[in-house]
Amino acid sequence: DTGVSQDPRHKITKRGQNVTFRCDPISEHNRLYWYRQTLGQGPEFLTYFQNEAQLEKSRLLSDRFSAERPKGSFSTLEIQRTEQGDSAMYLCASSRSGRLNEQFFGPGTRLTVL
Amino acid sequence: DQQVKQNSPSLSVQEGRISILNCDYTNSMFDYFLWYKKYPAEGPTFLISISSIKDKNEDGRFTVFLNKSAKHLSLHIVPSQPGDSAVYFCAASPDNQGGKLIFGQGTELSVKP
Numbered sequence: 569d570t571g572v573s574q575d576p577r578h579k580i581t582k583r584g585q586n587v588t589f590r591c592d593p594i595s596e597h598n599r600l601y602w603y604r605q606t607l608g609q610g611p612e613f614l615t616y617f618q619n620e621a622q623l624e625k626s627r628l629l630s631d632r633f634s635a636e637r638p639k640g641s642f643s644t645l646e647i648q649r650t651e652q653g654d655s656a657m658y659l660c661a662s663s664r665s666g667r668l669n670e671q672f673f674g675p676g677t678r679l680t681v682l
Numbered sequence: 683d684q685q686v687k688q689n690s691p692s693l694s695v696q697e698g699r700i701s702i703l704n705c706d707y708t709n710s711m712f713d714y715f716l717w718y719k720k721y722p723a724e725g726p727t728f729l730i731s732i733s734s735i736k737d738k739n740e741d742g743r744f745t746v747f748l749n750k751s752a753k754h755l756s757l758h759i760v761p762s763q764p765g766d767s768a769v770y771f772c773a774a775s776p777d778n779q780g781g782k783l784i785f786g787q788g789t790e791l792s793v794k795p
Contacts, residue, residue, distance in 0.1 A: 608691075611785050613782040
């Protein structure tokens with residue numbers, strides 16, 4: 569299966585620690601998206617890449633959040649100085665270029681900040 | 683500011699009957715709409731989409747209807763099966779913002795045998 573993969577699937581950390589998540593998109597997809605989902609809500613857009621270029625960042629993405637896609641393949645999302653409000657499911661999706669292409673989602677990384 | 687709204691948090695339907703899930707949006711810049719299904723502990727899975735130049739799109743048991751004047755879309759599942767039990771998300775894409783999706787809050791569908 570060559571779907572979108574995310575690692576780790578679960579992360580428990582203490583407030584103030586830094587965490588990093590990884591996403592591997594479908595290989596022929598050059599667009600990669602990060603979303604965050606909290607309980608009872610739909611996914612909320614965070615940022616997206618076209619190849620290695622980060623083209624848009626949501627206002628939800630504070631200065632503590634940084635995302636990279638250095639070679640246009642996998643991507644990392646880092647959260648510095650985690651807060652309890654960062655607890656959520658972090659979802660990665662990928663798609664081909666062009667708007668009218670569906671996004672394929674990974675299984676997500678569930679972050680719990682104690 | 684919730685631009686995409688699914689006002690029914692849950693829906694229960696008998697197996698074999700029709701399931702109708704509704705979605706309303708406020709932004710007239712949205713021109714592409716999608717439905718995703720999500721099982722627990724999995725990411726959302728794409729179901730069906732519709733462009734604003736159409737008012738209906740059908741794929742097997744799934745049909746999406748779009749009413750642009752009312753800013754409303756609906757997903758019909760006929761006949762409903764127990765395996766359809768999941769959370770369904772409506773999503774919209776603004777035509778000038780690079781393909782990001784704006785999601786509704788989701789509707790949990792339960793199909794009872």
